[in-house]
Amino acid sequence: MIAMKIGIVGLGLIGGSLGLEFVRQGHQVWGVSRQPDTCAEAISRQAVHFASTDLGSLAAVSLEMVFVCTPIPSVLPTISQLAVRLSPRATITDVASVKAPIVDAALQIWPDFIGGHPMAGTAEQGIQAAVLGLFQDRPYVITPTASTPTIAIERLQTLVTQLGSRLVLCQPAQHDQAVAWISHLPVMISASLIAACAQSADAETLRLAQQLASSGFRDTSRVGAGNPDLGVAMAQFNRDALLKTLSHYQNSLSDLIYMIEQERWAELQQRLLQTQQDRQHFMQS
């Protein structure tokens, strides 16, 4: 294995976990976080070899790969800041859960850019939550375009393979449509469940419901109580694809309500048999 010099900007759950893996693999890792405490934690946890609060410090190193692991709204501003500082041989990639709006703009700023999205996470956030093995056997989407340099694809593929992830290649827009269905839509569905209960159940029923809620409610409501900033960013950056899935979802829900209103029990039975079967195709990973 050829060791690379790797930069990681943003040392949260994803950035920190990438750092842990790359340090273990024998790469040299430079981390940047705005928070001095996060820098200290990243060093002490061996998620980085060097840490700095100053993005400009990366200019001093001849990096081959830089992972931008900031919140979605900061990805493009960060790439712009990196562009005036980095050695021109560096490839930049990101880990955002939306790709088209980032990839198109990023390629304008830095021609050696390749979009990425590791489909991994936990309920926790921050460098404290970073763990080895987070990406093992998980999908890692990379979205090269016609103008992506071969070297960028090769470098990222090499690192993704070392993480033990399942590499998935697709177009940025394809990625965004797929994650609208399986990631962004569930957040909105789930949040609406919590909101409907909290706002519309009468006080006595709500208190009893809170007492009785168990695994069914817990699972269905989980992603609706995730990081609000991330939820807003998903909606902002993947608005069109998300609205399309929400519209289909409304129709699907209306169908089902109609069956219940009209007491079409055989149809409802058929629908629930079908969903039981269809879900299995989503359970590969």
Add this chain to the structure above:
Amino acid sequence: MIAMKIGIVGLGLIGGSLGLEFVRQGHQVWGVSRQPDTCAEAISRQAVHFASTDLGSLAAVSLEMVFVCTPIPSVLPTISQLAVRLSPRATITDVASVKAPIVDAALQIWPDFIGGHPMAGTAEQGIQAAVLGLFQDRPYVITPTASTPTIAIERLQTLVTQLGSRLVLCQPAQHDQAVAWISHLPVMISASLIAACAQSADAETLRLAQQLASSGFRDTSRVGAGNPDLGVAMAQFNRDALLKTLSHYQNSLSDLIYMIEQERWAELQQRLLQTQQDRQHFMQS
């Protein structure tokens, strides 16, 4: 502890798990299942002392408590059959996830009836899935009415306490409204997510979505792929309460779609902050 003679009709996950607990507690347990294989399995697993495929066999025993653990549509027919056979000193209870339509009718058939609903389960079904500890620390709702005999309440309370469950007393209709919110509504929301993806995503997006689906989709879709018969029974027996929650849910979802359409990001942020806080009140159990 005073040992009781207990009958259990329907030896699935719930009936079988109740049997395992009651046998361990030192009660005498008679089980009834239509399937000879299930009877054999229940005996060999020590979920019952005696098993029979014939409901009439319970007439020979002076039972104090009979748990009807059949699927919802069979609960009242089973109580009718028991009524012409049981010793008059027996209390009958059930474990169905709807209460008002069962309790009212059951009290007409058998005055010594008390409704119950242990809020416990696993993804599995059947006697094979029965386990000790299933009810430990879980809510067990009992729904006495003005006409429920004191002896029925006392017997069921005693047994529920021995299971290690958290006893919750409420009116049948209150129960049904609360579980519409936290159990039946999530099933319909979740099933509609699966149906929308499977029916409305184009083939290429669907294939990619299936490849990328991870814990968010898995959790949000889980209860939508549960037992279809149970899903239909919930809708049939708790139709009015469920339709009310579905209507509130549609409004809540429309609100959220409006915020995204109109790019009201501050409102969306506020909504998602609120759902994050509100969910905590449902996580007591």
